[in-house]
Amino acid sequence: xxxxxxxxxxxxxxxxxKPTLLIQFVVWSKLGLLxxxxxxxxxxLIRRAVVDETGWIEPNEFTRNWALVLMVPGINxxxxxxxxxxxxxxxxxxxxxxxxxxxxxxxxxxLLTALYTKVQHSRYVVxxxxxxxxxxxxxxxxxxxxxxxxxxxxxxxxxTVPLSVALVLFIGxxxxxxxxxxxVVAILLLSGALGALTQFAGPPNIGREEP
Amino acid sequence: xxxLVYLWxxxxxxxxxxxxxxxxPSLHDDLIVRHWATNREFAESLTIGQISPGPSxxxxxxxxxxxxxxxxxxxxxxxxxxxxxxxxxxxxxxERIQHHPSxxxxxxxxxxxxxxxxxxxxxxxxKSNGLSxxxxxxxxxxxxxxxxxxxxxxxILALAAIAGIGLELA
Numbered sequence: 001x002x003x004x005x006x007x008x009x010x011x012x013x014x015x016x017x018k019p020t021l022l023i024q025f026v027v028w029s030k031l032g033l034l035x036x037x038x039x040x041x042x043x044x045l046i047r048r049a050v051v052d053e054t055g056w057i058e059p060n061e062f063t064r065n066w067a068l069v070l071m072v073p074g075i076n077x078x079x080x081x082x083x084x085x086x087x088x089x090x091x092x093x094x095x096x097x098x099x100x101x102x103x104x105x106x107x108x109x110x111l112l113t114a115l116y117t118k119v120q121h122s123r124y125v126v127x128x129x130x131x132x133x134x135x136x137x138x139x140x141x142x143x144x145x146x147x148x149x150x151x152x153x154x155x156x157x158x159x160t161v162p163l164s165v166a167l168v169l170f171i172g173x174x175x176x177x178x179x180x181x182x183x184v185v186a187i188l189l190l191s192g193a194l195g196a197l198t199q200f201a202g203p204p205n206i207g208r209e210e211p
Numbered sequence: 212x213x214x215l216v217y218l219w220x221x222x223x224x225x226x227x228x229x230x231x232x233x234x235x236p237s238l239h240d241d242l243i244v245r246h247w248a249t250n251r252e253f254a255e256s257l258t259i260g261q262i263s264p265g266p267s268x269x270x271x272x273x274x275x276x277x278x279x280x281x282x283x284x285x286x287x288x289x290x291x292x293x294x295x296x297x298x299x300x301x302x303x304x305x306e307r308i309q310h311h312p313s314x315x316x317x318x319x320x321x322x323x324x325x326x327x328x329x330x331x332x333x334x335x336x337x338k339s340n341g342l343s344x345x346x347x348x349x350x351x352x353x354x355x356x357x358x359x360x361x362x363x364x365x366x367i368l369a370l371a372a373i374a375g376i377g378l379e380l381a
Contacts, residue, residue, distance in 0.1 A: 074294030077266035105265025131375020138353030148326035173327035195320020
């Protein structure tokens with residue numbers, strides 16, 4: 001399957017040869033098992049597997065799909081997996097892709113949590129967590145910033161008004177959550193609506209966040 | 212704890228957010244009010260989620276297990292698998308409206324809002340875990356390490372675990 005020298009010819013001239021569901025499942029479950037280290041690492045692994053190694057999808061299409069799933073609810077990588085699965089194997093392809101990617105990682109997450117509940121009262125675990133929880137918060141703050149930063153940078157380049165709108169939405173949401181405590185979904189939808197109304201972010205830029 | 216309501220809260224959180232931890236604010240809101248989860252359980256599940264493999268966002272499976280056992284974790288899986296299927300629908304719609312700036316405005320507004328709320332909630336988690344010079348120092352150092360983007364997150368957490376044991380038991 002990997003590094004098939006005839007691949008380019010097949011894709012280009014005749015028909016794209018559809019891999020069997022079993023092969024699809026094997027590729028996705030390998031990705032699910034190997035992808036330690038969170039989102040970005042998983043994204044790179046998926047790209048390598050479906051673009052470089054199997055040629056299931058063209059590089060441009062991969063990038064376009066990634067930009068698209070940033071606008072889909074839920075976990076972006078699962079949206080991407082859905083689109084690639086559909087392209088490669090239709091509805092059945094979506095099913096094997098999602099189950100292949102998730103079965104190993106979900107099982108490991110559940111096992112880790114179960115293991116944790118067995119040892120959570122040990123004084124070593126309590127002490128270790130007193131360090132790990134603040135670190136998780138620190139790492140989470142960086143992740144939050146990394147999501148907001150490209151939007152803020154883009155608005156900074158666009159001028160004072162777009163930047164002001166961006167800052168109002170960013171800081172305003174935090175203040176409402178802290179002080180007024182509306183339902184979160186209401187704050188999110190209001191910010192989205194204000195963003196759509198003011199068009200502060202300018203025209204779409206497909207292909208940003210190129211993995 | 213009603214399983215249907217429980218599933219709906221997880222599903223709603225995922226439907227009205229994007230990204231692996233975008234569902235944190237909404238879930239925190241709903242589960243804490245109902246006393247179905249504690250701040251501690253949120254902090255623990257986020258930590259386990261950082262260590263486990265796969266896409267980021269599997270922390271809710273851990274939260275499901277801690278708050279509602281194996282049933283909870285399986286309901287959480289359902290809740291995170293369904294919304295991304297909308298990608299197929301979005302792909303169709305997007306082909307028609309992709310050039311409208313309101314679409315970009317909506318998504319960017321949503322992203323900024325999630326991040327603002329996210330920061331508040333992380334601060335609440337830190338506070339409920341016991342605010343001290345030590346915990347603030349560990350959080351600060353973790354921010355510095357994570358910002359380099361060079362140090363793997365499991366390594367940062369392992370160092371923090373060692374620091375915790377050293378600071379508490381030594």
